[in-house]
Amino acid sequence: MDLYDQFLNQLxxxxxxxxxxISSTIRGINxxxxxxxxxxxxxxxxxxxxxxxxxxxHGKALVAFYFSTSKNKYSQxxxxxxxxxxxxxxxxxxxxxGIFFIIQSMFRQNFNYLSKVSMQxxxxxxxxxxxxxxxxxxxxxxxxxxxxxxEKSKYAIAFSAGIVPCPGVMTIVLFCIMLxxxxxGVLAAITMxxxxxxxxxxxxxxxxxxNKKTNSFFESKGYILEIIGGVLILALGLLLFSIxxxx
Amino acid sequence: MKHQxxxxxxxxTLFTNSYSHPHTFIEVEPTVEINKxxxxxxxxxxxxxxxxxxxLIMELDVNADGxxxxxxxxFIFENYFSSLQEQNFYTRIIIENQELYIKxxxxxxxxEDDRLIYAFEIINIxxxxxxxxxxxxxxxxxxxxxxxxFIKINGTQKEQINQLKKQIFGVN
Numbered sequence: 180m181d182l183y184d185q186f187l188n189q190l191x192x193x194x195x196x197x198x199x200x201i202s203s204t205i206r207g208i209n210x211x212x213x214x215x216x217x218x219x220x221x222x223x224x225x226x227x228x229x230x231x232x233x234x235x236x237h238g239k240a241l242v243a244f245y246f247s248t249s250k251n252k253y254s255q256x257x258x259x260x261x262x263x264x265x266x267x268x269x270x271x272x273x274x275x276x277g278i279f280f281i282i283q284s285m286f287r288q289n290f291n292y293l294s295k296v297s298m299q300x301x302x303x304x305x306x307x308x309x310x311x312x313x314x315x316x317x318x319x320x321x322x323x324x325x326x327x328x329x330e331k332s333k334y335a336i337a338f339s340a341g342i343v344p345c346p347g348v349m350t351i352v353l354f355c356i357m358l359x360x361x362x363x364g365v366l367a368a369i370t371m372x373x374x375x376x377x378x379x380x381x382x383x384x385x386x387x388x389x390n391k392k393t394n395s396f397f398e399s400k401g402y403i404l405e406i407i408g409g410v411l412i413l414a415l416g417l418l419l420f421s422i423x424x425x426x
Numbered sequence: 427m428k429h430q431x432x433x434x435x436x437x438x439t440l441f442t443n444s445y446s447h448p449h450t451f452i453e454v455e456p457t458v459e460i461n462k463x464x465x466x467x468x469x470x471x472x473x474x475x476x477x478x479x480x481x482l483i484m485e486l487d488v489n490a491d492g493x494x495x496x497x498x499x500x501f502i503f504e505n506y507f508s509s510l511q512e513q514n515f516y517t518r519i520i521i522e523n524q525e526l527y528i529k530x531x532x533x534x535x536x537x538e539d540d541r542l543i544y545a546f547e548i549i550n551i552x553x554x555x556x557x558x559x560x561x562x563x564x565x566x567x568x569x570x571x572x573x574x575x576f577i578k579i580n581g582t583q584k585e586q587i588n589q590l591k592k593q594i595f596g597v598n
Contacts, residue, residue, distance in 0.1 A: 202476040234447030346449040
């Protein structure tokens, strides 16, 4: 078993333990321990988000491709990481409450179907973002950096990565809904997303740091790196689209 | 140049076949029936995690009586379990370097302590000297949890059990 597999196995083990802990804690909430148990659930949800996002995910890949191929500040990595996780959480909450209260039956089948549809939408948007970055980097190769255009592509990246609702968040929210812990469900989704946002941001910071060390190579031809980033993002979108084909 | 290489490796590792992480966890309890040097039957029990179980029980126990009747069992088999054929039922049996196509028998869904249980059997004659068994979801959407103590081996001497668990399932 190679190092990467060992790392993934360890992550799965941690998530399994946290998953058990979070469900038993939510189930054990009663009038007497309401506050302490709820706070414990939120703490565990944060940790769950932190570890959950450390596994393979398209959000991190997108952030890494973007930040390792264009000039950015560390604070921008936090901004983008948290924007993705906020959209991720809103999308998960809307879909869970929507399916549960509107469709009500066949939750799991709708859940899987809608997750797949949102993944395809996300893949389509990632492809467009890739094309946009390639074209805008090529067309503005003679100009100085255009901040407005970069901001636009950042929002597009955050939206395309975040629109896929996290099934992990949805499962916890649904579990809370079924136990009539509605507020706790929403708060757990938020804290889990804060944890995920931190992990995604750290990947962004690592990418910026690597980029700073390698930038001198492309000092006068920064647009080439940006085009490479666009190509990587485009390839990621195509890969996600092929993985999530409807049967 | 060193940093360029690190960056390249970092970016390549982000291209994987799976862009998900487990959201459902299944505890796998295999029971192996051995006769002489062959595995004659594998009985597999899956226990789904509490959150996923609750969600599925709500949906699948239509009459909400806390158990699955024959119709409910058939519905689960046809609509939920059979589709796992695409993932070879998360079971990788390698015999003489060839992966075995799984055909499960005697599927039964049940509820124990609010957990959803799937049980099924794999009936094949497998030479234990050339067989390895592993449980995994290549897409990483499901975490298959196997512990040494979950494995039961019948039909062999007690002293051999630990060695067989390691040899067949790779657990220490």
